[in-house]
Amino acid sequence: MRVRTRIQVFSTLLLIIMMVCLNTTIYFVFQKEILKNEVNETAGKLMQAAGNLDSATTEMTRNSLLRAFVPANGMIRAIDENNAVIFTSTKESSYADIDHSFSAGQSENVLKQDGSSFAVASLPVIWNDGSVVKLEMAENIDSSLRILDVLRLILIIGTVLVILPTFLAGRLLSSFILTPIQSLIKTMEEIQSKGSFQKLELQDRSKDELYQLGNTFNKMISILELQYDKQKQFVYDASHELKTPLTVIESYASMLKRWGKNKPDALEEGIDAILSEAVRMKEMTNEMLELAKADDHLVLHLEDFELNKLCIKTAKNMEMATGRIVLVEKASTPVILYGDKQKIKQLLLILLDNAFKYGANTVKLAVNTTQENIILKVEDDGIGIDKKKQPLIFDRFYRADMSRNRGNGGVGLGLSIAKLIMTAHDGMIEVESELDKGTTFTCMFPAGQKAVDK
Template sequence: MSLRTRLILLSSLWILLIVVVFNVSLYFYISASTTLNETKLLWKKAQIILRNPEIHDSSNWTKPELLEDFKEPDMMVRIIAPNRDVVAGISTHVQLSGYPVVFRSNYYTDMVNDFGFRMLFLQVPIYDDDRQIGQLELGKALNVVSEWMKQLGTGLVIATGGVLAFALISGLVYTQIIIRPIRELLESMKAVRRNRTFVTLSPKITSQKDELGKLGQTFNEMIEALREHDEKQKQFVADASHELRTPLTVIESYTSLLRRWGANDPALREEALQAIQAETSRLKGLIQALLRLAELERMEAEISFQPVEAVALMRETAGRLSVAFERDLVVDAADERIVCWGEPEPLKQLFVIVLDNAVKYSRRPVRIRLSRERSEAVIVVKDEGIGIPEADIPHLFERFYRVDKMRHRSSGGTGLGLSIAKQIVERHNGSIRIRSRETRGTEVEIRLPLAEESS
């Protein structure tokens, strides 16, 4: 069963239930109200009869004219003796006279509904001084009320049927309005799956100020994110293919050269081997960087943060790089107890990337400053190297972007380091910013959230 059919049936049944409950309540309310009014009229009639002194003397009950003054159409009046004999009575309706004779010692009312024909009965005790000597019973055939209630019932049934028909028709229209954006959303999803294209919903749907409009906006935002991600993936594959192709082409060329001429030329053979080794190392570094990117993306759903001593981790990383590059890396911490909230290994990788870049492009000592500002740890890595052109700074975090392709090639760079660094920082809900001037050096500022114990 489709969603539209279910909505129509559920809404129609709900409306039908409301109408039926309302109509039944209205019917019984009107029935009870009319019965109560008729009961009050009978009670007043009984009071008028009981005001006659002859009624309270049983010797007068045999007089034929005793109740003649109270004769009315569709009315019955009778006096019942304690032995259940009807000792006096008048009736203008046969069915009223057929009502069973019962002697009661108290007040009593009864409504008889015989296949839609209503009869109302009232009994009132007759006293002689303080002794009950009989029971006055009045009966009234509610012909007008019965007919009116039949018409009311018929009208309510017709109204219920009309409401149900209206509910079905309006349900078709209403659900068409509701289902239209959902159907368009479904068709868009099918188009994305079938044609591998990113189709967005029309502004007619997304501009609505309701849940369906918000659903459409969210869908369009998701499609835009997928489109952007797809474009980045395509660009990444193209860039990675280009980067991998270059060293492989160099290796292939030198291998071919060795096969043809290397056996008889030691200098050429040495040059070829050095080139192959350099390109192999560069290829290895590129593959490792790609694997790190893939690992970071895979671990997005496996974040397990913990308190990390930023100063200790930075001193350890700087110490190892200082030995490896035989360079001075000066760590200056305003507070030794700066504790970040993150993962030790990715943060260590972040520090390595930033320090490695600073060491490669500067011959002077690199200075690292750690401090805290409010709820953030601030890490600043400053070098006095060759700097970066201002036009290149906005593109530094793009994958495979190189400020100077020849410089990066000679230093073994892949163009992925800062992209990985930014991904790590964003994963830790932090920020990274680079300030640089040519020939004046570069400053990298990293901000990471502090752990609660140190904030």
């Protein structure tokens, strides 16, 4: 069953049940009150008639008195202890056939006989001969009960008049609710069939839940489209970057196969070139795997460590590897950073290596703190980066200057990894640079985070 049909059926059935319960309650309460009033009125007339019997001294006077109290559409009679009717007065002879029985107590009830309803009241009285008889008065109340028929008809008509608009309103409501959802389904089917990202056209209306649903869907599509474009660009860039070393390896391998064995110089050159490109491909593959893991979930092994010491140790290692100068300007007091020590070391190596690859002779590491952040700066005196290109340097495979070529060993993934490491540590990395004057990378970590004692 479709949701639209479910809404209509459920809302209509619920209203019908509510209306039936309400109308039934109204009908029976009204019926009870009418019958109660009719019986009380008959009992009052009977009491009045019985009260006047004391003044009747003869049978004729008594009978005349009782006839005077006979209802216009009823009867009055007396029943002795033997259940025999000893007196009856009525204008409708058929009323004399109403069932009777003697009882010594007072009673009031409604009796139905031959399709008619009667309000019946009885009470014991002393008859002229000194015996106790049951004086009974019955009054036809069919005319009063016809009001209930009118009430029943009104309630039925009212129920129909309420249910019909409600059913139509249910259709409109279901249409109002489901139209955006159907539009969402249609858009998703088109995305599935055409393979292209599409967004919903949102009407300018109140920001209700349906609008929020559509808006959230559009945001999700934007994110998916952006991620798809990034993935597509990543695959393209990776293929482009791998194409060159593979071409070099293939060319030198072909050369060596043809005549390299007979020329030691060519053989050595070919082996060196193949080894160099293989090392470069290995480095690129490792960096690509690092990025792929980070996209899924960058696992951090968090601990407290002293950042000044890590910077000094990393600087010495880099100086020994490159033969260039790395100055460390440490904070006056120990700086305890809560993070992944190996990832922060990798971050330092990336920034230092990046500086040396692109013209820096001297690099300065500076560590300081503020109330909110722990700040790590890497400043070099290299070739710098054009301001227009600075926002792009953290993109994968991007190199700000074509002079930063493969001969430098870079593939444009290092700064992407650096940014991922900072993001995983809830930090930020910023760049300030000026052409031919140098570049400064500033890494800001949130201060005050500590390892939890266990």
